[in-house]
């Protein structure tokens with residue numbers, strides 16, 4: 001059975017706001033979003049191509065059986081008490097911005113249609129009708145509007161402190177300190193469960209090795225295609241890491257390369273890096289790869305050297321790639337601090353690439369503090385025990401988050417042999433999107449973890 005209750009601002013003023021209104025919702029009820037426009041909106045529990053509104057709070061569950069609402073502060077605030085005993089509070093203006101009616105939101109794209117400048121930020125609610133699994137709302141003020149929002153959507157988008165803390169904790173990553181997990185190419189190609197487990201590990205630890213990859217040129221793209229489109233860069237879709245007489249990048253030589261991230265001079269450096277070992281002849285000496293979790297290193301560095309840490313957050317470094325004598329002449333410069341924090345002080349970005357540094361351009365009084373901090377962190381990366389060494393074997397592909405796991409390479413001597421890798425990149429947001437989608441698809445109720453794309457979440 002369904003019950004419809006009316007709440008009015010007048011009743012709040014009459015002192016009725018302390019009353020709780022019990023709303024009984026049955027599992028099969030549909031949200032009649034278009035009631036004001038005589039159109040039906042249906043909650044889709046399962047996935048389909050035209051279901052952009054995915055709820056992690058399952059409206060069909062029995063926990064949705066009872067929800068109670070209060071209209072408070074003369075219509076400026078709605079308090080919702082959920083069956084799990086949690087409480088959400090939504091501001092009238094927030095609700096107005098998130099109206100789901102067909103005038104405000106496009107049904108299939110889920111995109112906002114309304115011109116937000118027409119919304120009165122001081123508008124208050126004077127009426128709430130609950131019908132089935134939706135709340136109907138009436139705003140008054142300079143703009144009068146009647147709209148509707150699904151209860152499940154409100155639950156999913158609650159912004160209470162406890163909800164925000166919970167989500168933030170869910171996004172915490174595990175430090176990468178030990179062995180690199182391995183998965184078989186065959187497994188992740190044939191099983192969605194294996195693919196999900198592989199992507200979750202990559203998201204959490206930042207690095208995974210795929211084994212049994214066919215030793216054919218461009219096989220690396222077959223792994224990428226399981227995740228997202230390859231990200232094209234100045235090094236092409238697929239690049240060959242093999243020593244050449246006049247390399248356009250130090251990677252294309254036999255030289256030692258210190259810990260760095262690739263393409264740091266881009267506004268959005270590549271997210272995942274894939275390196276597939278096609279040949280590594282036994283006579284080649286050296287050439288091992290080294291990896292380090294820059295987020296964990298930054299965290300430990302902050303504990304030990306807080307003053308230097310603050311300098312790396314505050315003073316911007318400069319990075320560059322200037323090279324004209326190549327197929328695509330390149331002139332890129334980018335200035336930003338080595339470490340970025342969110343408002344809670346959590347590390348959300350680390351940019352470290354000594355081979356691609358440009359001359360420092362900062363205020364005179366910042367030069368010495370910058371170099372003091374820079375050398376301390378550089379030393380810290382080499383002396384902390386977070387480094388992991390791995391020598392790739394033919395048929396293996398290492399896949400790591402270039403925004404988080406710094407990589408290095410030991411010098412090598414060919415001795416007449418060949419060391420040949422092929423690599424490609426995947427955009428970090430597209431990788432995160434894949435993880436997030438698979439989590440919702442599997443109804444895990446979880447979120448993708450931080451990926452180092454400087455998102456505040």
Ligand SMILES: [Zn+2]
Pocket residue numbers: 099100101102103104105145146147148
């Ligand atoms: Zn609306």
